[in-house]
Amino acid sequence: MIVTRQLRRFGLVAVGLALFAAVAACGDDGEPTPTPQPTSPAATATQGAATPEPTPTVGGTLVVYAGRGQNLVEPLVQQFEKDTGIDVELKFGSDAQMLATLQEEGDRSPADVFWANTAGALGRASSLGLLAPLDDELLSLPAAFVPDSRSWLPVTMRLRVLAYHPDRLKPEQLPKSILDLPRFARENGLQGRIGWTPTYSSFQDMLAGIIAVHGEEAARQWLEEMKALQPKAYPSNPAMLEAMRAGEIDLASTNHYYVVRFQRAGYSIAMTQFEQGDPGNLALVTGAGILKTAKNVPAARAFLQYLLSEKAQQYFVGNIGEYPLIEEVVPDPRLLPLEQAVRQGPSIQLEQLPLERALQLLREAGLN
């Protein structure tokens, strides 16, 4: 058993080293420092160019962290590579996973662009000081939803809708406001027949929208009334709509494109909206920002510009049924005209959505 004495010594040394390294690393500031760009865009873009006033040529490699689905991102990125000659390297995950990764990476992050599924994640990235401010030319591209922080670019829009089972409910009887949903459900015996996704980002954005429009007290009361109806909680929207198909629930607030997708697959699920300006119709904006760690800013800028090009916007409309944010796109007959769609939701600054308070309410209610 001499072997083991040796072993113990080696083990202790290794464990000690690992702990030392971990502790030493703790001394390091893990959070990103809001320092300006380490390298000037022109310098990185034109490597070795000796002219005194180099024109920034766009090229090289671009690293994009995408919170959006791989299947959606890849075809568009391949087209971008073909059109511009820029080589794009991708990392995928949920918004939250990408955000957490960016936070852990801090100013050592290799990423140039964060392309997110939700305005909430972009607002969070902005308030954490991860995003660099954008110029006026870029921000003049989208028709609406430019954030006050001017640190990210709105790309497309989705709408919250009320999905229902058309065999059991008629559209004209449905409530006109999300606040009336609990009373409607009580009066129509829908206890236990409502689905919701309290842990899903869009639902949380909507709750923040209710706080913004009607105040925190009304939102808390709404949550309590909803809870009293024993709603069924689902981790994702496809899971919830499958449950509606299976007759487990009759009514659910969700995002419009999920319903469109299930309708295309022949499911008997219908959708409607509340009256104009209701937080239950909240516009959910997707977007992208350039990170402060970006090493290839010209390429990152070109990428953001590309996302708002006619070609890209047409792709978002045609392939996934999202609303475009530029006028020049042929609309989808299933969708509302852009101007009307933008007016459907409450007119609030997306970055000012009180997401933290919404999460606090959910926590108090024991829902997350």
Place this chain on the structure above:
Amino acid sequence: MRSMALAHIRPRAAVAALPLAIPVALAAGGLLVPLAYLALRAFEADLATVEELVLRRRNAELLRNTLLLAAALVVTTTAIALPLAMLTVRTDLPARRLFDVLLTLPLAIPGYVGAFVILAATGPGGLYPLPRPSGFWGALIVLTLITYPYQYLSLRAALLGVDPALEESARSLGRGRLAAFLSVTLPQLRPALLGGGLLVALHAIADFGTVSLLRYETYSFAIYLQYSAAFDRTYAAWLALLLVALTALLLAGDWLLLRRLRLARTGTGAPRRRRPTRLGRWEPVAVAAAALPPLVAVVLPLVALLDLASRFPAGHAAGLREAFGNSVTAAGAAAAMSVAVALPIAFTAARARLPGAQAVERLAYVGYAVPPLAFALAWVFFTLRAAPALYGSLPLLVFALSLHVLSEAMGPVRAAVRQASPRLEESARTLGAGPVKTFVRVTLPIVWRGAAAGGALAFIGAVKELPITLILAPLDFSTLATRMFSYTQDAMFAEAAPFALAIVGLSACFVGVLLWTERTFSS
């Protein structure tokens, strides 16, 4: 006598310790990094909020749900796995090789996919006229079907290693068949039962994909929510540390039960192969019983997946070949590495009466209990500060994956190592064989089966792993699991189907290879 022999080989022992010490140290260091990271994040918290989050009543409820599910799952999986392992190892069941593969195959179905597909295929209007599973019973049924193979493989490897002479002696001394089994064989299976049961319990504790779909709220689900929905690393770290503490309690219990368990043969001669029990007229019943679990856990979900795929309009499913290659590379390397690390750990833990050596073995299980997202973030944090050149490289992904699945390899390896007698090695050494020769000629043939079973489990665990792969993989590195997940998230089932089928097919091949090597060894 013994001390004299040891004194004689002392200089060699120091050299011999190195190949054992390096992997053990690597694993110990690697598993402590996530714990150090969690502690670091936890101490950033403001105490009032921690109190509110950690001490709230909901946590007690979540804890109760978690423990209930884990305990019930150990019972149900053992109840399924023990008879099945007996059938395939000890009887003349026809097509035993095929059943070995089929019975292990449910492991290849990732829980989140299995649960989703089953939910999509049940209830009114679904493919199968069955009620939709949900809540505790739903979670228990689905998790039982997905995790029983852990217990099956563990028991199977142990049953193959049991010396039939012991049970025969008991029978010749007048015990009945059942009594001999209960008093002689079952105690021999205890390390395997504990190893498999531990893995199953840990699976129940760590799972969040399946339970969230079945709407049964456990502790891991709450942690997942803190990371994904609340964007909160600090409080998630507190909850994760509590989960680690819970796992540590489980491990302590396991350790108490395993203490002083020595099961190796001490007599002369080598164990004989056992003559299989004849099933006779029970054969059709046995075949049906063995066919049922794979039918429910594999065939029904796959048919449902294909049905779902056919209903959704097919788009363009890109990158299947590339994802296949990446999955094989990453999961294969991770599995090999985890076995290479598990063997020396199991040896030191089984042979040395040292708290330190035992602790590393336990640590492997703690590594599994650290929520995978936190595990990945720890490595982002640590690598960028300690070895930035490794960040975003394939070796880092392989290393992290191998530590994550180390506990899956550990169970069978541990059981096999405990059945290898130190006496045999000591004899080889006193006869002049060096430590390497002793290991290759004496020890390896004994532990080979356990190592292969452990490698298979590690591979299958790594091939369907998601959060660690998403975060630590090199840029542009997609695997079968990441692509499949991306498609199912967007309800693109037609596109997801080929990736799901590839995962199942790949895992099936791997199980097949494992069983083939086993045959060449035992015949």
